[in-house]
Amino acid sequence: MNRCAPILLSFALACGGTTAAGGKADQAVTIAKQLRAAKPDDAEKILAEHGMTADQWEALMFEIAEDPALAAKYEAELAK
């Protein structure tokens, strides 16, 4: 049991990390779709509804762009 614990913990952490990253991409896709559908002047309002500022939004976009998997997911989801 003691031997398994670190392995299980590392699996849990790995899964959690992936989920968190995937969650960011999902959040970005949700917001991006809303931004695309809305009037340009409502952009800030939409971000505010998601509790996000323009700076935070840009930071999120940088983060996703830097990660090939997240960027691919973002691109694919937006293309739907």
Add this chain to the structure above:
Amino acid sequence: MRTVLLASILSLALLPRAADAEAPARPEAADKNAARDRILGALELPRKAQALRKAGLDDAAVKAGLKAARDKKLHAREAADLLDAAAQAVKDHGPVDNFGAFVQSQLDSGKRGKDLAEAIRAEHLARGKGHDGKGKPDTKGHDDKGHDAADHDSKGNDSKGNDAKANDNKGADAAGPDAKGHDTKANDSKGVDAAGPDAKGKSADAAGPDAKAKPADAATPDTKGKSADKPGPDDKGKSAKPDK
């Protein structure tokens, strides 16, 4: 008369105040527009990064370029424009080494927007690992893909060859290796087909049943050649009857 004078003085005194009241509103509107542009412009950044990766720049280089842009506090929209220019340059001239360092140096020197895009293009033209920077539209990476496709085709792996073609679709040169790949395929398949009629012409009847039983082996001319004496070479149906 006094009242008129007083009124005019008062109005003159009030006008600048009204103008002052409007003045802050304009920057607010400008700020709002800028924020809107930033937000909407940022939408494209992940897609531009993907486009640059697909053009042939490796992940580390893309990440380094993005980091350089981030460190210099470029807006995401500006970074997207940068990556867009880089993607086009990579497509045209091939990737360069140390893309991130190059972007960093250009940003350090104060280049932004069109100047930065132009510098990226010039760098790729001079040092791109494509066609010696002579302006041909395809990159080394694409050539490699093309050769891969040809290799796969020569091994008979059609689907890989087609995938490579789908990925290429950039410029006339990309079609070259792909076209070769398809030609080899075509030749292979024609080889079988061509062997059929030739063999039929020579071997006549015996080739008929063999070809029916094993279409892939239709090119086995030895068995067909043995029966070359019999007439009616192309008519498999007739030749099949006597065998039965």
